[in-house]
Amino acid sequence: MERLRRVVLERLMRYYRLLAEMTAKEPMATITSAQIAEALDIDPTQVRKDLGAVGLQGMGRVGFDVCEVCRAIRIMLGFDQKYESVLIGAGHLGGALLAYSGFSAGFARYGLHVVAVFDNDRSKIGGKIAELTVKPMKEMKPLIKRRSIRLAILTIPAQVSQELTDRLVTAGVKAIWNFSPTQLTVPPDVLVRNEHISVGLSEIAYHLKQ
């Protein structure tokens, strides 16, 4: 099967979130592509095309079975699997992510489990964030190898992140969720997902300027 492009994956995630949110408010059996499209401000043809890409076809005017849509997206995106991960950087942002991931409605429902937190700041090592004890960096590589961890979440300052990335890749990590404000270089089989919070400001500042 053809690999789905990032924009398609992101839209599937938005459909999934929307349905989870809507059904939490009010039970519903079916939804039309037009309803999804309107709620998310996306073209209805695009919605049908994306759902088609995960093997779903609407039932005429009735639309799509909500459970079936959720199930198909979960399987396609891989949320039915479990991913252990490590978080590196026990600062504010690391704490925010862990607090979020600790919610029942948090990251666990996407398969993500943070099993350890590392930092090189002595004043943080030994302390707790969420329910995890902050560990020294020297324990990072052995733990990643021992538990065959493939995902690392980076919430550290820019200046140390490339060196750290190299160490993570050597240890066997295959995906990096990067909240550090820097571009990382990795081998072709490793995915870096950059979350640049400030990208959102481009749209906001432009809107306020008008």
Added chain:
Amino acid sequence: MERLRRVVLERLMRYYRLLAEMTAKEPMATITSAQIAEALDIDPTQVRKDLGAVGLQGMGRVGFDVCEVCRAIRIMLGFDQKYESVLIGAGHLGGALLAYSGFSAGFARYGLHVVAVFDNDRSKIGGKIAELTVKPMKEMKPLIKRRSIRLAILTIPAQVSQELTDRLVTAGVKAIWNFSPTQLTVPPDVLVRNEHISVGLSEIAYHLKQ
């Protein structure tokens, strides 16, 4: 002039960040569209088209003047203006954003200044995050009106955010930077920028599944 689409604004922001990062490492006078394209994994034609949209033309093989590119993007996106804003929700994520915005390399360089933090949790009111004292929600509307604040940043639980949004809009807010996991309804002249951190997980889980 035609309004730029969100995807274009986001790419301009990425060019801006890249140039800021590159010149911080090593002074450079010019850059080619091919260099920008390679660093960000974008098509070079797209880069030239985007820079053309902000009135820039490359000088043959030499490429673009870095300062001119940065200046044109700053002006186009509105980073040369100053936006006072309020942050609502003094939890982990609010703290992380304020810590980030407090960095000299933080939000201020995009024109954004957070001037007040609000929360309805009595145990938080009166406390400090970054250098700001957390205020009770009842002071929010008068402050927004008095200082003509047009931007609000939401880092609160989903269940209260629509009601709060309505109050913000009534007070005069024209843009909402929404980190709450919910869809907000606003009048057409108000922009909502949704930051759904978990969207990134779609790409990561899909990659790890392969």
